[in-house]
Amino acid sequence: MIDSTWYSQLTLEDYAYDVTEEVTFEGEYSLHINNQQLSIHVEFIQSIANEEEIEHLTAPSIVQQQLWEHYIEHCESIQEPVLQAIFNHYQHIEEQYRQAWQIDPQDPATIEERDQSIPYIQNVNQIADYITLQGFLIGDSPSGDTYYLNFHCTWDTEHGLGVKMVNHQPVHVSSFYTAYDID
Secondary structure (H helix, E strand, C coil), X not given: CCCCHHHHCCEEECXXXXXXXXXXXXXXXXXXXXXXXXEEEEEEEEECCCHHHHHHCCCCCHHHHHHHHHHHHHHHHHHHXXXXXXXXXXXXXXXXXXXHCCCCCCCHHHHHHHHHHCCCCCCHHXXXXXXXXXXXXXXXXXXXXXXXXXXXXXXXCCCCEEEXXXXXXXEEEECCXXXXXXX
């Protein structure tokens, strides 16, 4: 169970209201998963009708809190299908990334660098060595069952990796930013 004081320690970012009509509660959370201690950036996004509503916001919605707490409580078991989805996605994009890598045939170090960044991965257990969970985002979807996991990955350090989760199951994997564009 999460200490409820954690929610009161989140920062309310209301400057975005002018553009998006949304506000964000955000903060860092220390999480132990797969024998790793991680610090992840957590964001709870809420739509608001007017600027006066901001004054009354003190924490993420109850639905957002419940979704987050369920994830924290079950993150180890949720991780298995997430890794499988990322592995499946990687199998489809690996060759494209390899072909796009600029290799100097006179310099074998460029081939070694490519193979470290875009490794040959044969099974789902290997994918975890090349990704790191960095963020968690929960919007205020009407169904209250959607969130996003954001990962750093070695093959795309600029765009990262995003996984859309519905009912704690991965439904879409893409780059960090485009994962949000499918709603």
